Amino acid sequence: MIVFKNYFKILNKHKGVILLYVGILLLFTLFSTQSNNNTQSFVASKPNVAVINNDSKTEIVNNLYRYLEENTDIIDIENNDSKLNDALFYQEIDAIIYIYDGYTNDYLSNKENNLNVKYGNTVYSSYVDMILKRYFKIADIVNDDVNSTDDIISIINNSLKNTTEVEIKNTLDVDTISKASYFFNYANYSILAICIYSTAIILIRFNNKKIKNRNNISSKKSSSITKELYLGNLVFVLFVWLFVVALSIFINKDIMFTINGMLLIVNSLVFMICALSVGFLIGIFFNNESAIAAAVNIIALGTSFICGSFIPVEYLPNTVVAISKVLPSYWFIQNNNLIKTIEVFNYNTIIPLIINMFIIIIFAFSFFMMAVIYNKKRIKN
């Protein structure tokens, strides 16, 4: 096993570069633990409205105004049609509520008292409608049975105070699994960089014509040398994978032992094999260290950027996403993102993951084959 032993001695001399990539992974890890705090408590957001009161400042109007103050942000805009419409158009406000002259009287005398509301084109506009409907449903019912204005106001306000606690039941610790998923997304860079660098550097050394001649004239079979080199690569990559997994467990703790966590780990192993194949290809194509360093930067950093490792694919232009689909990193990251959303594990939720992993394996196989064919051609020449 002299070649296998030598493999690690050579890599040991390059530990500086490898540790640099590990350091980058740790940095990303730190970053991922500091950011992406997905909250699970929700606060109702308030739409912006303009309220134009053409009626007197009666108790009924004041009560409606107080209700609107509590549930919306009332923006002070001059009562000017042009200015109000501009504010609506530029989405400074989500609706304009006009309280018409005589509204109080109509309300108290049980007449038709629909307010004129102008809605904008924002998502909050419908929310304004909901807020108004809630108020008027209660106000109309109360008005039918009660005569005193103070009583009406009191009953309306008491009824509006009734709220229902809504608890969203979730079996998945979304926050932690998201962190774990981000960790593996960031790991894309370091996994690729370490696998490509280490595999390629070893291949360059052993494919050096002078060293190769020495190995070829020795009594050790070429196939045995190749096997030991492959074994070295495999052991090293497994070691790197175990390190990544250990780091993910250290950071994300118990979540890594859930099905989601395990799937993230399996997904990373599949990707690791693919990264190894990329390393093989680079090592066969290039024959100097500078070219390897350049290849590592272009491939690891480039794919991390365009495949959604650093920036979510949702924010990337469609053309970039289309390009990234021909790269294994895209499918690896897609799977990480998918895994963090799965709550129920059945055929329908698992099959997309398996398809993505299969695509990564096809990439790995293609890269290996390209490396083997190119190498055979080179030897023949």
Add this chain to the structure above:
Amino acid sequence: MKKIIEIKNLTKKYKQLTAIDNLSFDVYENEILGLLGPNGSGKSTTINSILSLLNYDSGSIKIFNKEMSPEAYDIKSKIGVVFQDVAVFEELTVIENIDYFCGLYINDKKIRKEYVKDAIDLVGLNEFIKFYPKQLSGGLLRRLNIACGIAHKPKVIFLDEPTVAVDPQSRNSILEGIKKLRENGATIIYTTHYMEEVEIICDRIIIIDKGKIIAKGNKEELKKLVNIEEKITIELLEKLSNVQKEKIIKLNHVVEFVEAEKSIVLTYSSGRKNLSDLIEFMNNSKIKYSRIYSELPTLNDVFLELTGKELRD
């Protein structure tokens, strides 16, 4: 003497070019065979063919009486090669490099440790075992290259220009090492550009040019092949007249007369007492000289005569 390597009618062609043309020669046990030839003569192609690093078109190569092939691992286990270019791992120390290349042949760690130590002793790298190749001088690097090629104690060693670009101290150390290898029973095939090295260490010499053997034999046999007996140089104290020059040229056995600023060199084709005859002539002709000395032909003269080229061309 026992034949170790037997090469018959070896031919290797690169498209139109015939790199080796029907080459046949034998290498005998425990000899140092010098393989000489100008650049592009076919030396390296011959060695690479023998080592099965190259496919050849026709002929046969037998080592230890067995057909050599890329899969002849039992033969390979007895061969050591020191290539012209230093072939070591930059990331490994001197001792790690030797251990690796020895490990390609020797699995037993204990034996290997012993062999590695012997190799280090042989090339005199004891003080540098923890050094990395980058930290070694050109000469020390060559010594490391040799140690890597011979650490497994091979019976046949191919040394391809092992002393190129090394300092005199390292060269002497390398040559001493080669002699020791032979003393330990190895058979050596040695190629070099340095004639003086061939004269010192080789038992037999084969001169190759344009893929063909143009001469082979020991030093004496080769020197007999050329029409030179000796060269006599006279360092003059005064200029020769034309009459004196003509008289010198007409002396017995003189085949060449070369005049420099303050000296002349005469080449003799034969004759046993040329020097005494010349001194007598100089004295009688009252030609004043400071020194006069005779040189026997060197292998370089032989090489030049046979190939028409300097070995370093």
